[in-house]
Amino acid sequence: MAVAFDAGASNKVSRDPILVGLWIALLVVALIWVAPFVFIIFTSLKTKAEVTSTGAFMPPVHLAFDNYSSAWNRGNFATAFLNSVVITVIKVPLGLGLSAMAAYALAKIKLPFSKLLLLLVVFGTMIPFQVMLAPIFTLVNSLGLIDTYPGVILPYIAFGVPYQVFILHGFFRGIPKELSEAALIDGASHFTIFRRIFLPVCLPVLAALLILDFVSTWNEFAMALVLLQDQHMWTLPLGLMSFQGQFSSDYGQLNAAIVMTVLPATIVYLIFQRYFVSGLTSGAVKG
Known part of the structure; x- marks a missing residue:
């Protein structure tokens, strides 16, 4: 029983780096997909002056809902x-x-x-x-x-x-x-x-x-x-x-x-x- 437990724990540890790598890759892909939507929503809430003066991914200072x-x-x-x-x-x-x-x-x-x-x-x-x-x-x-x-x-x-x-x-x-x-x-x-x-x-x-x-x-x-x-x-x-x-x-x-x-x-x-x-x-x- 002890040997089987050690083998299972060893397999779990060996899989951890793979799982971490998959989660990191998933997060990177999610960020790549979400980034354009964040840019569009932030820009839609900015005035003309704010669009040119702030960065693309900076949230709007004053929400311009009138856009x-x-x-x-x-x-x-x-x-x-x-x-x-x-x-x-x-x-x-x-x-x-x-x-x-x-x-x-x-x-x-x-x-x-x-x-x-x-x-x-x-x-x-x-x-x-x-x-x-x-x-x-x-x-x-x-x-x-x-x-x-x-x-x-x-x-x-x-x-x-x-x-x-x-x-x-x-x-x-x-x-x-x-x-x-x-x-x-x-x-x-x-x-x-x-x-x-x-x-x-x-x-x-x-x-x-x-x-x-x-x-x-x-x-x-x-x-x-x-x-x-x-x-x-x-x-x-x-x-x-x-x-x-x-x-x-x-x-x-x-x-x-x-x-x-x-x-x-x-x-x-x-x-x-x-x-x-x-x-x-x-x-x-x-x-």
Whole structure:
């Protein structure tokens, strides 16, 4: 017993330097990631004179909260914020619902060529949307949907669904088939099984996908720039680009605009972050 105890203590001591090194590396990486956010927040609360007279990472002496109200009014962010909210609130739940139903059908319903269908869906994740901007613009323009909400929401859904189906398909495959078979024997339809059995079970995965989809939709720039040419239809990233072009020398208001743009996505992440790691891990490992 004494020998075993000494060996365990020796192993613990030998691992300590590695653990210390990992913690140091983690702290360094965290500082590198946090530093830009500290700079942006500090600068957003400084006056013009204070921005030039103090260091980048020095906290503001006098909190200039009026930078936020001035940037909001000068950049007309109210309209851009409303457009982003409408597009995101419609696109994210609709895309997740379609993805969940498609993933259930491919995983639990016997369909001819189901593997081929899944392969075609997954192939959609391999196509960068940048190379599709010109065909998408031509298609949306031919349908008369330029500068409209459907003209942006539909392409967003088309490029978001494949990845979500891939994650949810792996999760659904990991759920025992006896659950759905027993429900089918009792007379339940596939829609009832999906709604009452599979949907509650996959809520952590849906929460994780909701975070990813919300952030990517909220911050999407290139496709919105091509499909939304009317300034009154611009989303927040486009409004921020315009504001930066007009008031690039006013660093306080510019950084205040950046904070207001990223704040909603940050709040959504903080609300659902406890589901993030567990949800994606379940979808990626099971099946």
